[in-house]
Amino acid sequence: MFKTLYQQIRQYRTASLLTPTFTAMEVVMDVLIPYVTASLIDKGINAGNIENVYRYGAVMLGMAFLSLGFGILAGRFSAYAATGFAANLRSAMYRNIQRFAFSDIDKYSTSGLITRMTTDVNSLQNAYQQILRVTVRAPFRLILSILMCLVIDARLSVIFVVALVILSFSLYHIISRVARLFQQVFVKYDELNQSVQENVTGIRLVKAFVRERYENEKFARAAENLYKLYVKAESLMAWNHPIMNMVVYGCIIALSWFGAHYIVGGTLTTGELTSLFTYVMSILMSLMMLSMVFVMLTQSAASAKRVAEVIEEEPDIVNPANGIMEVPDGSIEFKRVRFDYTSSPKLGGIGHKRSALYNINFSVKSGETIGVIGGTGSGKSTLVNLVSRLYDPTQGEVLVGGHDVKEYDLTTLRTAVSVVLQQNILFSGTILENLRWGNPHATIEECQRACQMAQAEEFISQMPDGYQTHIEQGGTNISGGQKQRLCIARALLKHPKVLVLDDSTSACDTATDAKIREAFHTQLPEMTKVIIAQRILSVKDCDRILVMDNGVVTGYDTHENLLKTNQLYQEIYAIQTENIGDFDA
Numbered sequence: 001m002f003k004t005l006y007q008q009i010r011q012y013r014t015a016s017l018l019t020p021t022f023t024a025m026e027v028v029m030d031v032l033i034p035y036v037t038a039s040l041i042d043k044g045i046n047a048g049n050i051e052n053v054y055r056y057g058a059v060m061l062g063m064a065f066l067s068l069g070f071g072i073l074a075g076r077f078s079a080y081a082a083t084g085f086a087a088n089l090r091s092a093m094y095r096n097i098q099r100f101a102f103s104d105i106d107k108y109s110t111s112g113l114i115t116r117m118t119t120d121v122n123s124l125q126n127a128y129q130q131i132l133r134v135t136v137r138a139p140f141r142l143i144l145s146i147l148m149c150l151v152i153d154a155r156l157s158v159i160f161v162v163a164l165v166i167l168s169f170s171l172y173h174i175i176s177r178v179a180r181l182f183q184q185v186f187v188k189y190d191e192l193n194q195s196v197q198e199n200v201t202g203i204r205l206v207k208a209f210v211r212e213r214y215e216n217e218k219f220a221r222a223a224e225n226l227y228k229l230y231v232k233a234e235s236l237m238a239w240n241h242p243i244m245n246m247v248v249y250g251c252i253i254a255l256s257w258f259g260a261h262y263i264v265g266g267t268l269t270t271g272e273l274t275s276l277f278t279y280v281m282s283i284l285m286s287l288m289m290l291s292m293v294f295v296m297l298t299q300s301a302a303s304a305k306r307v308a309e310v311i312e313e314e315p316d317i318v319n320p321a322n323g324i325m326e327v328p329d330g331s332i333e334f335k336r337v338r339f340d341y342t343s344s345p346k347l348g349g350i351g352h353k354r355s356a357l358y359n360i361n362f363s364v365k366s367g368e369t370i371g372v373i374g375g376t377g378s379g380k381s382t383l384v385n386l387v388s389r390l391y392d393p394t395q396g397e398v399l400v401g402g403h404d405v406k407e408y409d410l411t412t413l414r415t416a417v418s419v420v421l422q423q424n425i426l427f428s429g430t431i432l433e434n435l436r437w438g439n440p441h442a443t444i445e446e447c448q449r450a451c452q453m454a455q456a457e458e459f460i461s462q463m464p465d466g467y468q469t470h471i472e473q474g475g476t477n478i479s480g481g482q483k484q485r486l487c488i489a490r491a492l493l494k495h496p497k498v499l500v501l502d503d504s505t506s507a508c509d510t511a512t513d514a515k516i517r518e519a520f521h522t523q524l525p526e527m528t529k530v531i532i533a534q535r536i537l538s539v540k541d542c543d544r545i546l547v548m549d550n551g552v553v554t555g556y557d558t559h560e561n562l563l564k565t566n567q568l569y570q571e572i573y574a575i576q577t578e579n580i581g582d583f584d585a
Contacts, residue, residue, distance in 0.1 A: 001308040005124075008088035015081040020136040022074035027137055029067035031144040034278035036060050038152070041271030074133060082129035089121050093310045101317035102390045106341070108310070111194035116310055119189050120303035127300035134293050142286035145279045152272045152279075153262070159254045160283055163247045167284065170243045171291040174236055181233040185302075188226040195222045244288050251280045317392055323409030327416035328401040329366035330497035330528030332387060336361060337396035339382055356382045357551045360396070364544075366497070369521070369529040371539025373572065374548030380532045381422060383548070384500045387530070388417040400498065418496035420504040424487045426475035431460060432467040434486060438493030446493060453519040454489035455512050456482065480507035488516065498528045506534060513538055536576055545569070 044053035262268035337360040451457040463469040540559040547555035555566035562569040
């Protein structure tokens with residue numbers, strides 16, 4: 001973990017070294033000022049020597065200005081290093097998240113990743129800035145102040161030692177209990193962010209079902225849990241102040257009592273006693289600062305672990321060292337493929353019952369159109385995710401263009417295999433900008449041609465700004481069917497050799513669905529098309545249809561032959577043609 005975090009600091013090593021250097025110089029000036037003050041009182045004011053007053057006053061003024069300058073430089077360099085460190089952490093996390101396979105993404109919740117990139121990184125930024133300044137200032141000031149007390153009067157320094165023991169013992173017990181609470185805080189932050197994210201994302205559904213009160217109560221519970229933890233932690237930390245006051249006042253009383261006797265006895269001067277009062281405050285404030293730093297470091301340690309976890313996460317799918325840079329054709333073949341979402345699936349006689357896919361064997365010739373049909377949870381989407389290597393099979397091989405997908409360069413494979421997923425995501429920006437996600441260099445003519453095949457050109461032309469029409473985040477200002485057609489057009493702009501449509505026309509009417517399939521058949525004869533659908537009408541004209549049930553292929557043939565030989569396909573066909581029920585019925 002520490003090595004991972006240090007790598008994000010390298011760029012700011014100079015600033016990270018200069019900060020404690022200037023901080024230490026600032027502390028030296030601060031600690032020497034009370035010592036000079038003692039000389040000003042004893043040799044200037046009490047002695048009635050105005051020249052010494054001016055002399056020592058000038059020295060103190062110079063030290064004060066030096067301390068101010070060193071403090072400004074330390075603050076500037078610490079801010080530079082800490083904010084740069086935080087920026088590097090966010091960038092490193094974001095870059096690694098972009099490398100994640102679907103299986104890696106499944107390990108983390110979206111709200112958890114957001115919390116790590118915001119709250120956790122902010123915590124580390126503040127901690128690092130405090131480490132550079134306070135963890136140098138507090139112990140250095142503490143040590144120097146104790147040394148100066150010993151120089152002035154070793155007898156009275158015993159008071160500070162006793163106070164130090166009492167305060168250290170008390171603060172240790174407070175910090176150890178607070179640390180455990182802060183470790184739980186970030187888990188509650190994840191829950192709070194998850195509640196917010198789900199509500200904002202599904203706000204239309206919330207309103208449609210009049211569930212605002214329920215969502216308010218759910219958010220209130222998450223906020224209440226976080227509130228209770230923080231109150232408990234802060235209540236414990238609140239003991240710092242009264243304990244500190246008790247020790248400070250105790251030291252002042254003890255110093256006053258013994259100091260007065262020593263002054264009367266002639267073994268201590270008024271200026272020295274004044275300096276000791278200053279140093280006792282400095283010592284105790286340094287201890288208070290250290291206690292706060294320990295609490296903050298304990299809190300940030302949990303954040304550091306969570307951030308480093310994301311940065312260090314090794315993607316399950318990695319690019320081969322010398323990957324194949326060209327996909328020969330659009331042929332597909334599955335050989336004894338099994339896939340499990342769990343990392344340690346149980347094998348044996350019931351292995352197929354625990355697998356999302358089990359013993360999948362079929363082949364597709366380049367240019368063929370293949371339909372995939374089956375009930376919810378039958379493994380259709382999982383099957384096509386293996387083609388573009390969004391997941392790797394647990395066992396067996398998936399071949400595209402005659403080569404195992406693991407042998408291809410990932411960019412090459414995923415450019416050649418274009419997938420329109422079930423969740424149709426559009427980003428904020430114009431229609432044209434969204435389309436060019438498929439091909440950043442696509443001309444307007446290419447975009448128009450892709451939209452014509454996807455049956456999107458008609459509704460785009462009716463919009464006031466055409467291809468420059470702004471799409472709101474998530475495509476909320478267009479219909480579901482329009483969104484699907486734009487996603488299909490975006491996929492076509494990659495000019496893939498394999499096009500996978502994962503139930504991507506479900507929001508389109510049957511006439512539009514038929515036009516899209518007709519355009520593919522006539523204008524893209526060499527491209528392999530894999531169409532996952534819930535409607536038999538969407539796949540009946542395919543060259544062959546793959547029928548799936550509970551992760552197993554139960555049939556792979558033409559529509560006509562499946563009607564004769566496959567019982568599940570017959571049942572689906574009967575239900576849909578007779579309009580007597582839902583697909584999964």
